[in-house]
Amino acid sequence: MKPIVFSVDDSDYINKYDGTSHKIWNETTGPMLPLRASIRKHYLQQQGYKCAYCRMLKRENHGLSWDVEHIIAKSAHPRFLFEPENLALACKECNLSKLDQDVLTGALRPQAFYPRDKESYKIIHPHYDKYEDHMEIAHFSGKVIYMPKDKHKGRETFIMCNLLRFSYEYGEWKDFSYAITKKVSDFLNSCAPDATPQEISKFLGTINFTINPDFAENFAP
DSSP states (O other): OOOOOOOHHHHHHHHTOOSSOGGGGGOSSTTHHHHHHHHHHHHHHHTTTBOTTTOOBOOOOSTTTEEEEESSOTTTOGGGTTOGGGEEEEEHHHHHHHTTOOOBSSOOOTTOOOOOOGGGBSSOOTTTSOHHHHEEEEEETTEEEEEESSTTHHHHHHHHTTTTHHHHHHHTOSOOOHHHHHHHHHHHHHOOTTOOHHHHHHHHTTSSSOOOHHHHHHTOO
């Protein structure tokens, strides 16, 4: 994905930013309006109208469907507010789940440059990682299942962006929580390739929710 190259006018505005007052991002008048719009337009095109974290396709252009995502939270490191490789487009649901959670594997010094080593991130970085190396998206008769391929970036993205919500919506689960998300994530990492639907159903029975029986059949690897 190509990072945005700012226009002359946008660059002039960005160069005046003090690196600390990240709340200017939410201004509803002035130069921030066209600047946010240009960022949204660029990354929508680069990402093919797919969310950086769940990869769901949405054809809308407006900010009611999309959030300009700061991969490293702007509240924690405001100096990266306009860093092109810290920007991406996320759907409202993924962005709301991720919020200001820490995505870094280690502490970042106050004056450090933006970390461009993909190993510095707990989650799948939209610019540095290949999504399919860490996450598999399976479709079963209109149902969507996200299956982390590893215990690190895949699992952390699954939990941090609450990708279990797709199983909730399409699998007709009655309720879910962060604890359930983590437990299912652990199960996905340890599930044997030849696990039977009966074994899967037995595991799901240990969690306090009701599941559509057809969903358990389609959950098998």
